[in-house]
Amino acid sequence: MLVVCLALSLAGCAAKPVSRELLEEAPILTPTSPTGLDLESLPPPRRKLDIAVYQFPDLTGKNEPNDNVAVFSRAVTQGGAGFVVDALQRAGHGHWFTVDERGGLNDLLQERQLVRATRAEFEADNARPLPPMRFAGLLLEGGIIGFDGNVVTGGVGANFLNIGGDVQYRQDTVTVAMRVVSVQSGEMLTSITTTKTVYSLALRANVYKFVSVDKLLQAEAGITRTEPTQLAVRQAIDLAVYASVLQGAKKGIWNFADPxxxxxxxxDYLAREATTPVQLSSVPKKPEG
Known part of the structure:
Protein backbone atom coordinates (compact mmCIF):
# COMPACT_ATOMS: atom_id res chain seq x y z
CA MET A 1 0.00 0.00 0.00
CA LEU A 2 2.82 2.35 0.90
CA VAL A 3 4.53 1.68 -2.44
CA VAL A 4 1.30 2.48 -4.34
CA CYS A 5 0.86 5.80 -2.49
CA LEU A 6 4.48 6.73 -3.16
CA ALA A 7 4.11 5.95 -6.87
CA LEU A 8 0.93 8.05 -7.12
CA SER A 9 2.58 10.98 -5.38
CA LEU A 10 5.57 10.82 -7.74
CA ALA A 11 3.26 10.68 -10.73
CA GLY A 12 1.41 13.75 -9.45
CA CYS A 13 4.69 15.65 -9.07
CA ALA A 14 5.75 14.66 -12.57
CA ALA A 15 2.49 16.01 -13.99
CA LYS A 16 3.14 19.49 -12.52
CA PRO A 17 5.08 21.99 -14.62
CA VAL A 18 8.77 22.19 -13.81
CA SER A 19 9.46 25.23 -11.62
CA ARG A 20 12.40 27.54 -12.25
CA GLU A 21 15.62 26.88 -10.42
CA LEU A 22 16.24 28.75 -7.21
CA LEU A 23 19.18 30.79 -8.54
CA GLU A 24 18.00 31.10 -12.14
CA GLU A 25 17.57 34.66 -13.40
CA ALA A 26 15.91 36.00 -16.52
CA PRO A 27 18.19 37.72 -19.08
CA ILE A 28 18.43 41.49 -18.83
CA LEU A 29 19.85 44.29 -20.95
CA THR A 30 23.39 45.18 -19.94
CA PRO A 31 23.09 48.03 -17.43
CA THR A 32 24.59 51.32 -18.49
CA SER A 33 27.54 52.54 -16.45
CA PRO A 34 28.07 56.21 -15.45
CA THR A 35 30.60 56.39 -18.30
CA GLY A 36 27.99 55.15 -20.75
CA LEU A 37 25.40 57.61 -19.48
CA ASP A 38 27.75 60.53 -20.10
CA LEU A 39 28.51 59.19 -23.58
CA GLU A 40 24.80 59.10 -24.36
CA SER A 41 24.28 62.63 -23.01
CA LEU A 42 26.76 64.24 -25.42
CA PRO A 43 25.27 67.28 -27.18
CA PRO A 44 24.45 66.57 -30.85
CA PRO A 45 26.96 67.48 -33.58
CA ARG A 46 26.50 70.00 -36.34
CA ARG A 47 26.63 67.14 -38.87
CA LYS A 48 26.34 63.39 -38.36
CA LEU A 49 29.49 61.45 -39.23
CA ASP A 50 29.83 58.23 -41.23
CA ILE A 51 32.33 55.86 -39.62
CA ALA A 52 33.45 52.28 -40.25
CA VAL A 53 34.82 49.66 -37.83
CA TYR A 54 36.48 46.62 -39.40
CA GLN A 55 37.86 45.04 -36.25
CA PHE A 56 38.85 45.86 -32.70
CA PRO A 57 40.94 42.84 -31.68
CA ASP A 58 42.43 41.56 -28.45
CA LEU A 59 46.12 42.41 -28.84
CA THR A 60 47.16 41.38 -25.33
CA GLY A 61 47.91 37.71 -26.06
CA LYS A 62 47.03 37.00 -22.42
CA ASN A 63 45.23 33.91 -21.20
CA GLU A 64 42.88 33.93 -18.26
CA PRO A 65 44.99 34.06 -15.06
CA ASN A 66 44.99 30.99 -12.82
CA ASP A 67 47.48 30.21 -10.08
CA ASN A 68 46.84 26.44 -10.03
CA VAL A 69 46.37 25.09 -13.56
CA ALA A 70 47.03 26.21 -17.11
CA VAL A 71 43.98 27.90 -18.64
CA PHE A 72 43.76 28.60 -22.38
CA SER A 73 40.71 30.88 -22.26
CA ARG A 74 41.49 34.47 -23.16
CA ALA A 75 41.80 37.00 -20.37
CA VAL A 76 39.63 39.58 -22.16
CA THR A 77 36.73 39.44 -24.57
CA GLN A 78 37.32 38.70 -28.25
CA GLY A 79 34.25 40.74 -29.21
CA GLY A 80 35.67 44.22 -28.81
CA ALA A 81 34.27 45.37 -32.17
CA GLY A 82 30.74 44.76 -30.91
CA PHE A 83 31.33 47.02 -27.91
CA VAL A 84 32.81 49.72 -30.18
CA VAL A 85 29.84 49.68 -32.56
CA ASP A 86 27.44 49.82 -29.62
CA ALA A 87 29.31 52.79 -28.10
CA LEU A 88 29.33 54.68 -31.42
CA GLN A 89 25.60 54.18 -31.87
CA ARG A 90 24.86 55.33 -28.31
CA ALA A 91 26.98 58.50 -28.56
CA GLY A 92 24.68 61.50 -28.15
CA HIS A 93 21.62 59.20 -28.27
CA GLY A 94 22.58 58.13 -31.79
CA HIS A 95 23.07 61.63 -33.21
CA TRP A 96 26.86 61.50 -33.60
CA PHE A 97 27.72 58.55 -35.83
CA THR A 98 26.28 56.51 -38.67
CA VAL A 99 28.10 53.17 -38.38
CA ASP A 100 28.59 51.40 -41.71
CA GLU A 101 28.70 47.60 -41.69
CA ARG A 102 32.22 46.31 -42.21
CA GLY A 103 32.64 43.39 -39.82
CA GLY A 104 30.39 41.20 -42.00
CA LEU A 105 31.20 42.94 -45.27
CA ASN A 106 31.71 39.70 -47.21
CA ASP A 107 28.30 38.42 -46.14
CA LEU A 108 26.72 41.75 -47.06
CA LEU A 109 28.30 41.79 -50.54
CA GLN A 110 27.27 38.19 -51.15
CA GLU A 111 23.67 38.98 -50.17
CA ARG A 112 23.60 42.00 -52.48
CA GLN A 113 24.95 39.82 -55.30
CA LEU A 114 22.15 37.33 -54.63
CA VAL A 115 19.55 40.10 -54.84
CA ARG A 116 20.97 41.35 -58.14
CA ALA A 117 21.08 37.85 -59.63
CA THR A 118 17.49 37.10 -58.55
CA ARG A 119 16.17 40.36 -59.96
CA ALA A 120 18.02 39.83 -63.24
CA GLU A 121 16.59 36.33 -63.58
CA PHE A 122 12.94 37.25 -62.97
CA GLU A 123 12.81 40.86 -64.18
CA ALA A 124 15.39 40.73 -67.00
CA ASP A 125 15.97 44.19 -68.45
CA ASN A 126 13.45 45.70 -66.01
CA ALA A 127 15.51 44.64 -62.98
CA ARG A 128 15.86 47.49 -60.52
CA PRO A 129 19.45 48.20 -59.43
CA LEU A 130 20.34 48.23 -55.78
CA PRO A 131 21.11 51.62 -54.26
CA PRO A 132 24.82 52.25 -53.66
CA MET A 133 26.32 51.24 -50.34
CA ARG A 134 27.28 53.97 -47.89
CA PHE A 135 30.96 54.71 -47.66
CA ALA A 136 32.59 56.09 -44.54
CA GLY A 137 34.64 59.22 -44.25
CA LEU A 138 36.17 58.00 -41.00
CA LEU A 139 37.79 54.73 -40.01
CA LEU A 140 38.01 53.65 -36.37
CA GLU A 141 40.92 51.39 -35.48
CA GLY A 142 42.70 50.14 -32.37
CA GLY A 143 42.19 47.29 -29.94
CA ILE A 144 42.57 45.99 -26.41
CA ILE A 145 46.31 46.45 -25.97
CA GLY A 146 46.92 45.49 -22.36
CA PHE A 147 45.74 43.24 -19.56
CA ASP A 148 47.89 43.21 -16.43
CA GLY A 149 46.80 40.67 -13.83
CA ASN A 150 47.62 40.83 -10.13
CA VAL A 151 48.82 44.42 -10.32
CA VAL A 152 48.03 44.72 -6.60
CA THR A 153 47.30 41.78 -4.30
CA GLY A 154 46.91 41.58 -0.55
CA GLY A 155 44.81 40.49 2.35
CA VAL A 156 44.30 40.60 6.08
CA GLY A 157 43.01 38.08 8.61
CA ALA A 158 42.78 37.37 12.31
CA ASN A 159 41.78 34.53 14.66
CA PHE A 160 40.83 34.58 18.33
CA LEU A 161 39.92 31.42 20.23
CA ASN A 162 39.70 29.63 16.88
CA ILE A 163 37.12 32.10 15.57
CA GLY A 164 38.22 34.42 12.80
CA GLY A 165 38.12 35.51 9.22
CA ASP A 166 40.19 36.96 6.41
CA VAL A 167 39.84 39.27 3.43
CA GLN A 168 41.82 38.97 0.19
CA TYR A 169 41.77 41.30 -2.79
CA ARG A 170 43.30 41.58 -6.24
CA GLN A 171 43.55 44.36 -8.79
CA ASP A 172 43.86 43.91 -12.58
CA THR A 173 43.94 46.55 -15.31
CA VAL A 174 42.62 46.63 -18.88
CA THR A 175 44.01 49.11 -21.43
CA VAL A 176 42.29 50.13 -24.67
CA ALA A 177 43.75 52.15 -27.56
CA MET A 178 41.51 53.85 -30.13
CA ARG A 179 42.25 56.07 -33.10
CA VAL A 180 40.11 57.75 -35.76
CA VAL A 181 41.61 57.96 -39.26
CA SER A 182 40.53 60.04 -42.26
CA VAL A 183 39.69 57.76 -45.20
CA GLN A 184 40.49 60.40 -47.82
CA SER A 185 43.92 61.44 -46.55
CA GLY A 186 44.93 58.59 -44.23
CA GLU A 187 45.66 61.17 -41.54
CA MET A 188 45.27 60.04 -37.94
CA LEU A 189 42.79 62.53 -36.53
CA THR A 190 42.53 61.41 -32.90
CA SER A 191 44.36 58.91 -30.70
CA ILE A 192 43.13 57.89 -27.24
CA THR A 193 44.33 55.39 -24.63
CA THR A 194 42.13 54.49 -21.66
CA THR A 195 42.66 52.21 -18.66
CA LYS A 196 40.05 50.49 -16.46
CA THR A 197 40.81 48.82 -13.15
CA VAL A 198 39.20 45.46 -12.32
CA TYR A 199 38.82 44.56 -8.65
CA SER A 200 38.33 41.14 -7.08
CA LEU A 201 37.47 40.62 -3.41
CA ALA A 202 37.13 37.47 -1.28
CA LEU A 203 35.71 37.48 2.27
CA ARG A 204 35.80 34.38 4.47
CA ALA A 205 34.89 33.59 8.07
CA ASN A 206 35.43 30.38 10.05
CA VAL A 207 34.78 28.77 13.43
CA TYR A 208 36.76 25.78 14.74
CA LYS A 209 36.03 24.87 18.35
CA PHE A 210 35.46 21.90 20.67
CA VAL A 211 32.03 22.24 22.29
CA SER A 212 32.64 19.19 24.47
CA VAL A 213 35.32 16.58 25.00
CA ASP A 214 34.30 14.49 22.02
CA LYS A 215 32.35 17.00 19.91
CA LEU A 216 33.85 19.48 17.48
CA LEU A 217 32.11 22.51 15.97
CA GLN A 218 33.44 23.59 12.57
CA ALA A 219 31.74 26.17 10.34
CA GLU A 220 32.86 28.26 7.38
CA ALA A 221 31.27 30.96 5.27
CA GLY A 222 32.51 33.21 2.51
CA ILE A 223 31.74 35.30 -0.52
CA THR A 224 33.76 36.30 -3.57
CA ARG A 225 33.07 39.33 -5.75
CA THR A 226 34.80 39.86 -9.11
CA GLU A 227 34.01 42.61 -11.58
CA PRO A 228 33.33 41.09 -15.02
CA THR A 229 36.25 41.82 -17.32
CA GLN A 230 34.03 42.35 -20.35
CA LEU A 231 32.15 45.14 -18.55
CA ALA A 232 35.47 46.79 -17.72
CA VAL A 233 36.42 46.61 -21.41
CA ARG A 234 33.06 48.13 -22.33
CA GLN A 235 33.56 51.06 -19.96
CA ALA A 236 37.08 51.67 -21.27
CA ILE A 237 35.73 51.70 -24.85
CA ASP A 238 32.88 54.05 -23.87
CA LEU A 239 35.40 56.46 -22.39
CA ALA A 240 37.64 56.17 -25.49
CA VAL A 241 34.73 57.09 -27.80
CA TYR A 242 33.74 59.97 -25.50
CA ALA A 243 37.31 61.29 -25.42
CA SER A 244 37.67 60.89 -29.20
CA VAL A 245 34.61 63.07 -29.75
CA LEU A 246 35.96 65.80 -27.48
CA GLN A 247 39.49 65.56 -28.87
CA GLY A 248 38.13 65.97 -32.40
CA ALA A 249 36.05 68.96 -31.27
CA LYS A 250 39.15 70.48 -29.68
CA LYS A 251 41.03 70.20 -33.00
CA GLY A 252 38.08 71.58 -34.97
CA ILE A 253 37.63 68.37 -36.97
CA TRP A 254 33.92 68.35 -36.08
CA ASN A 255 31.73 70.70 -34.09
CA PHE A 256 28.76 70.67 -31.75
CA ALA A 257 25.43 71.96 -32.98
CA ASP A 258 25.29 74.21 -29.90
CA PRO A 259 28.74 75.87 -29.69
CA ASP A 268 35.50 71.00 -18.21
CA TYR A 269 37.01 67.93 -19.89
CA LEU A 270 40.34 69.64 -20.59
CA ALA A 271 40.56 71.07 -17.07
CA ARG A 272 40.08 67.66 -15.46
CA GLU A 273 42.33 65.95 -18.01
CA ALA A 274 45.18 68.29 -17.06
CA THR A 275 44.92 67.51 -13.32
CA THR A 276 43.40 64.07 -12.74
CA PRO A 277 42.43 60.99 -14.75
CA VAL A 278 39.14 61.56 -16.57
CA GLN A 279 36.13 60.33 -14.64
CA LEU A 280 32.89 61.06 -16.44
CA SER A 281 30.53 60.94 -13.46
CA SER A 282 31.04 64.65 -12.88
CA VAL A 283 30.48 65.82 -16.46
CA PRO A 284 27.97 68.70 -16.34
CA LYS A 285 24.59 67.95 -17.83
CA LYS A 286 22.34 70.23 -19.83
CA PRO A 287 20.56 72.64 -17.46
CA GLU A 288 16.86 71.97 -17.18
CA GLY A 289 14.32 74.54 -18.30
Missing part, protein backbone atom coordinates in the same frame (compact mmCIF):
# COMPACT_ATOMS: atom_id res chain seq x y z
CA UNK A 260 28.14 77.19 -26.17
CA UNK A 261 27.29 73.79 -24.69
CA UNK A 262 30.14 72.20 -26.56
CA UNK A 263 32.59 74.80 -25.28
CA UNK A 264 31.48 74.27 -21.67
CA UNK A 265 31.79 70.51 -21.98
CA UNK A 266 35.19 70.74 -23.65
CA UNK A 267 36.57 73.24 -21.10
Missing amino acids: RRGRELLD
Whole structure:
Protein backbone atom coordinates (compact mmCIF):
# COMPACT_ATOMS: atom_id res chain seq x y z
CA MET A 1 0.00 0.00 0.00
CA LEU A 2 2.82 2.35 0.90
CA VAL A 3 4.53 1.68 -2.44
CA VAL A 4 1.30 2.48 -4.34
CA CYS A 5 0.86 5.80 -2.49
CA LEU A 6 4.48 6.73 -3.16
CA ALA A 7 4.11 5.95 -6.87
CA LEU A 8 0.93 8.05 -7.12
CA SER A 9 2.58 10.98 -5.38
CA LEU A 10 5.57 10.82 -7.74
CA ALA A 11 3.26 10.68 -10.73
CA GLY A 12 1.41 13.75 -9.45
CA CYS A 13 4.69 15.65 -9.07
CA ALA A 14 5.75 14.66 -12.57
CA ALA A 15 2.49 16.01 -13.99
CA LYS A 16 3.14 19.49 -12.52
CA PRO A 17 5.08 21.99 -14.62
CA VAL A 18 8.77 22.19 -13.81
CA SER A 19 9.46 25.23 -11.62
CA ARG A 20 12.40 27.54 -12.25
CA GLU A 21 15.62 26.88 -10.42
CA LEU A 22 16.24 28.75 -7.21
CA LEU A 23 19.18 30.79 -8.54
CA GLU A 24 18.00 31.10 -12.14
CA GLU A 25 17.57 34.66 -13.40
CA ALA A 26 15.91 36.00 -16.52
CA PRO A 27 18.19 37.72 -19.08
CA ILE A 28 18.43 41.49 -18.83
CA LEU A 29 19.85 44.29 -20.95
CA THR A 30 23.39 45.18 -19.94
CA PRO A 31 23.09 48.03 -17.43
CA THR A 32 24.59 51.32 -18.49
CA SER A 33 27.54 52.54 -16.45
CA PRO A 34 28.07 56.21 -15.45
CA THR A 35 30.60 56.39 -18.30
CA GLY A 36 27.99 55.15 -20.75
CA LEU A 37 25.40 57.61 -19.48
CA ASP A 38 27.75 60.53 -20.10
CA LEU A 39 28.51 59.19 -23.58
CA GLU A 40 24.80 59.10 -24.36
CA SER A 41 24.28 62.63 -23.01
CA LEU A 42 26.76 64.24 -25.42
CA PRO A 43 25.27 67.28 -27.18
CA PRO A 44 24.45 66.57 -30.85
CA PRO A 45 26.96 67.48 -33.58
CA ARG A 46 26.50 70.00 -36.34
CA ARG A 47 26.63 67.14 -38.87
CA LYS A 48 26.34 63.39 -38.36
CA LEU A 49 29.49 61.45 -39.23
CA ASP A 50 29.83 58.23 -41.23
CA ILE A 51 32.33 55.86 -39.62
CA ALA A 52 33.45 52.28 -40.25
CA VAL A 53 34.82 49.66 -37.83
CA TYR A 54 36.48 46.62 -39.40
CA GLN A 55 37.86 45.04 -36.25
CA PHE A 56 38.85 45.86 -32.70
CA PRO A 57 40.94 42.84 -31.68
CA ASP A 58 42.43 41.56 -28.45
CA LEU A 59 46.12 42.41 -28.84
CA THR A 60 47.16 41.38 -25.33
CA GLY A 61 47.91 37.71 -26.06
CA LYS A 62 47.03 37.00 -22.42
CA ASN A 63 45.23 33.91 -21.20
CA GLU A 64 42.88 33.93 -18.26
CA PRO A 65 44.99 34.06 -15.06
CA ASN A 66 44.99 30.99 -12.82
CA ASP A 67 47.48 30.21 -10.08
CA ASN A 68 46.84 26.44 -10.03
CA VAL A 69 46.37 25.09 -13.56
CA ALA A 70 47.03 26.21 -17.11
CA VAL A 71 43.98 27.90 -18.64
CA PHE A 72 43.76 28.60 -22.38
CA SER A 73 40.71 30.88 -22.26
CA ARG A 74 41.49 34.47 -23.16
CA ALA A 75 41.80 37.00 -20.37
CA VAL A 76 39.63 39.58 -22.16
CA THR A 77 36.73 39.44 -24.57
CA GLN A 78 37.32 38.70 -28.25
CA GLY A 79 34.25 40.74 -29.21
CA GLY A 80 35.67 44.22 -28.81
CA ALA A 81 34.27 45.37 -32.17
CA GLY A 82 30.74 44.76 -30.91
CA PHE A 83 31.33 47.02 -27.91
CA VAL A 84 32.81 49.72 -30.18
CA VAL A 85 29.84 49.68 -32.56
CA ASP A 86 27.44 49.82 -29.62
CA ALA A 87 29.31 52.79 -28.10
CA LEU A 88 29.33 54.68 -31.42
CA GLN A 89 25.60 54.18 -31.87
CA ARG A 90 24.86 55.33 -28.31
CA ALA A 91 26.98 58.50 -28.56
CA GLY A 92 24.68 61.50 -28.15
CA HIS A 93 21.62 59.20 -28.27
CA GLY A 94 22.58 58.13 -31.79
CA HIS A 95 23.07 61.63 -33.21
CA TRP A 96 26.86 61.50 -33.60
CA PHE A 97 27.72 58.55 -35.83
CA THR A 98 26.28 56.51 -38.67
CA VAL A 99 28.10 53.17 -38.38
CA ASP A 100 28.59 51.40 -41.71
CA GLU A 101 28.70 47.60 -41.69
CA ARG A 102 32.22 46.31 -42.21
CA GLY A 103 32.64 43.39 -39.82
CA GLY A 104 30.39 41.20 -42.00
CA LEU A 105 31.20 42.94 -45.27
CA ASN A 106 31.71 39.70 -47.21
CA ASP A 107 28.30 38.42 -46.14
CA LEU A 108 26.72 41.75 -47.06
CA LEU A 109 28.30 41.79 -50.54
CA GLN A 110 27.27 38.19 -51.15
CA GLU A 111 23.67 38.98 -50.17
CA ARG A 112 23.60 42.00 -52.48
CA GLN A 113 24.95 39.82 -55.30
CA LEU A 114 22.15 37.33 -54.63
CA VAL A 115 19.55 40.10 -54.84
CA ARG A 116 20.97 41.35 -58.14
CA ALA A 117 21.08 37.85 -59.63
CA THR A 118 17.49 37.10 -58.55
CA ARG A 119 16.17 40.36 -59.96
CA ALA A 120 18.02 39.83 -63.24
CA GLU A 121 16.59 36.33 -63.58
CA PHE A 122 12.94 37.25 -62.97
CA GLU A 123 12.81 40.86 -64.18
CA ALA A 124 15.39 40.73 -67.00
CA ASP A 125 15.97 44.19 -68.45
CA ASN A 126 13.45 45.70 -66.01
CA ALA A 127 15.51 44.64 -62.98
CA ARG A 128 15.86 47.49 -60.52
CA PRO A 129 19.45 48.20 -59.43
CA LEU A 130 20.34 48.23 -55.78
CA PRO A 131 21.11 51.62 -54.26
CA PRO A 132 24.82 52.25 -53.66
CA MET A 133 26.32 51.24 -50.34
CA ARG A 134 27.28 53.97 -47.89
CA PHE A 135 30.96 54.71 -47.66
CA ALA A 136 32.59 56.09 -44.54
CA GLY A 137 34.64 59.22 -44.25
CA LEU A 138 36.17 58.00 -41.00
CA LEU A 139 37.79 54.73 -40.01
CA LEU A 140 38.01 53.65 -36.37
CA GLU A 141 40.92 51.39 -35.48
CA GLY A 142 42.70 50.14 -32.37
CA GLY A 143 42.19 47.29 -29.94
CA ILE A 144 42.57 45.99 -26.41
CA ILE A 145 46.31 46.45 -25.97
CA GLY A 146 46.92 45.49 -22.36
CA PHE A 147 45.74 43.24 -19.56
CA ASP A 148 47.89 43.21 -16.43
CA GLY A 149 46.80 40.67 -13.83
CA ASN A 150 47.62 40.83 -10.13
CA VAL A 151 48.82 44.42 -10.32
CA VAL A 152 48.03 44.72 -6.60
CA THR A 153 47.30 41.78 -4.30
CA GLY A 154 46.91 41.58 -0.55
CA GLY A 155 44.81 40.49 2.35
CA VAL A 156 44.30 40.60 6.08
CA GLY A 157 43.01 38.08 8.61
CA ALA A 158 42.78 37.37 12.31
CA ASN A 159 41.78 34.53 14.66
CA PHE A 160 40.83 34.58 18.33
CA LEU A 161 39.92 31.42 20.23
CA ASN A 162 39.70 29.63 16.88
CA ILE A 163 37.12 32.10 15.57
CA GLY A 164 38.22 34.42 12.80
CA GLY A 165 38.12 35.51 9.22
CA ASP A 166 40.19 36.96 6.41
CA VAL A 167 39.84 39.27 3.43
CA GLN A 168 41.82 38.97 0.19
CA TYR A 169 41.77 41.30 -2.79
CA ARG A 170 43.30 41.58 -6.24
CA GLN A 171 43.55 44.36 -8.79
CA ASP A 172 43.86 43.91 -12.58
CA THR A 173 43.94 46.55 -15.31
CA VAL A 174 42.62 46.63 -18.88
CA THR A 175 44.01 49.11 -21.43
CA VAL A 176 42.29 50.13 -24.67
CA ALA A 177 43.75 52.15 -27.56
CA MET A 178 41.51 53.85 -30.13
CA ARG A 179 42.25 56.07 -33.10
CA VAL A 180 40.11 57.75 -35.76
CA VAL A 181 41.61 57.96 -39.26
CA SER A 182 40.53 60.04 -42.26
CA VAL A 183 39.69 57.76 -45.20
CA GLN A 184 40.49 60.40 -47.82
CA SER A 185 43.92 61.44 -46.55
CA GLY A 186 44.93 58.59 -44.23
CA GLU A 187 45.66 61.17 -41.54
CA MET A 188 45.27 60.04 -37.94
CA LEU A 189 42.79 62.53 -36.53
CA THR A 190 42.53 61.41 -32.90
CA SER A 191 44.36 58.91 -30.70
CA ILE A 192 43.13 57.89 -27.24
CA THR A 193 44.33 55.39 -24.63
CA THR A 194 42.13 54.49 -21.66
CA THR A 195 42.66 52.21 -18.66
CA LYS A 196 40.05 50.49 -16.46
CA THR A 197 40.81 48.82 -13.15
CA VAL A 198 39.20 45.46 -12.32
CA TYR A 199 38.82 44.56 -8.65
CA SER A 200 38.33 41.14 -7.08
CA LEU A 201 37.47 40.62 -3.41
CA ALA A 202 37.13 37.47 -1.28
CA LEU A 203 35.71 37.48 2.27
CA ARG A 204 35.80 34.38 4.47
CA ALA A 205 34.89 33.59 8.07
CA ASN A 206 35.43 30.38 10.05
CA VAL A 207 34.78 28.77 13.43
CA TYR A 208 36.76 25.78 14.74
CA LYS A 209 36.03 24.87 18.35
CA PHE A 210 35.46 21.90 20.67
CA VAL A 211 32.03 22.24 22.29
CA SER A 212 32.64 19.19 24.47
CA VAL A 213 35.32 16.58 25.00
CA ASP A 214 34.30 14.49 22.02
CA LYS A 215 32.35 17.00 19.91
CA LEU A 216 33.85 19.48 17.48
CA LEU A 217 32.11 22.51 15.97
CA GLN A 218 33.44 23.59 12.57
CA ALA A 219 31.74 26.17 10.34
CA GLU A 220 32.86 28.26 7.38
CA ALA A 221 31.27 30.96 5.27
CA GLY A 222 32.51 33.21 2.51
CA ILE A 223 31.74 35.30 -0.52
CA THR A 224 33.76 36.30 -3.57
CA ARG A 225 33.07 39.33 -5.75
CA THR A 226 34.80 39.86 -9.11
CA GLU A 227 34.01 42.61 -11.58
CA PRO A 228 33.33 41.09 -15.02
CA THR A 229 36.25 41.82 -17.32
CA GLN A 230 34.03 42.35 -20.35
CA LEU A 231 32.15 45.14 -18.55
CA ALA A 232 35.47 46.79 -17.72
CA VAL A 233 36.42 46.61 -21.41
CA ARG A 234 33.06 48.13 -22.33
CA GLN A 235 33.56 51.06 -19.96
CA ALA A 236 37.08 51.67 -21.27
CA ILE A 237 35.73 51.70 -24.85
CA ASP A 238 32.88 54.05 -23.87
CA LEU A 239 35.40 56.46 -22.39
CA ALA A 240 37.64 56.17 -25.49
CA VAL A 241 34.73 57.09 -27.80
CA TYR A 242 33.74 59.97 -25.50
CA ALA A 243 37.31 61.29 -25.42
CA SER A 244 37.67 60.89 -29.20
CA VAL A 245 34.61 63.07 -29.75
CA LEU A 246 35.96 65.80 -27.48
CA GLN A 247 39.49 65.56 -28.87
CA GLY A 248 38.13 65.97 -32.40
CA ALA A 249 36.05 68.96 -31.27
CA LYS A 250 39.15 70.48 -29.68
CA LYS A 251 41.03 70.20 -33.00
CA GLY A 252 38.08 71.58 -34.97
CA ILE A 253 37.63 68.37 -36.97
CA TRP A 254 33.92 68.35 -36.08
CA ASN A 255 31.73 70.70 -34.09
CA PHE A 256 28.76 70.67 -31.75
CA ALA A 257 25.43 71.96 -32.98
CA ASP A 258 25.29 74.21 -29.90
CA PRO A 259 28.74 75.87 -29.69
CA ARG A 260 28.14 77.19 -26.17
CA ARG A 261 27.29 73.79 -24.69
CA GLY A 262 30.14 72.20 -26.56
CA ARG A 263 32.59 74.80 -25.28
CA GLU A 264 31.48 74.27 -21.67
CA LEU A 265 31.79 70.51 -21.98
CA LEU A 266 35.19 70.74 -23.65
CA ASP A 267 36.57 73.24 -21.10
CA ASP A 268 35.50 71.00 -18.21
CA TYR A 269 37.01 67.93 -19.89
CA LEU A 270 40.34 69.64 -20.59
CA ALA A 271 40.56 71.07 -17.07
CA ARG A 272 40.08 67.66 -15.46
CA GLU A 273 42.33 65.95 -18.01
CA ALA A 274 45.18 68.29 -17.06
CA THR A 275 44.92 67.51 -13.32
CA THR A 276 43.40 64.07 -12.74
CA PRO A 277 42.43 60.99 -14.75
CA VAL A 278 39.14 61.56 -16.57
CA GLN A 279 36.13 60.33 -14.64
CA LEU A 280 32.89 61.06 -16.44
CA SER A 281 30.53 60.94 -13.46
CA SER A 282 31.04 64.65 -12.88
CA VAL A 283 30.48 65.82 -16.46
CA PRO A 284 27.97 68.70 -16.34
CA LYS A 285 24.59 67.95 -17.83
CA LYS A 286 22.34 70.23 -19.83
CA PRO A 287 20.56 72.64 -17.46
CA GLU A 288 16.86 71.97 -17.18
CA GLY A 289 14.32 74.54 -18.30
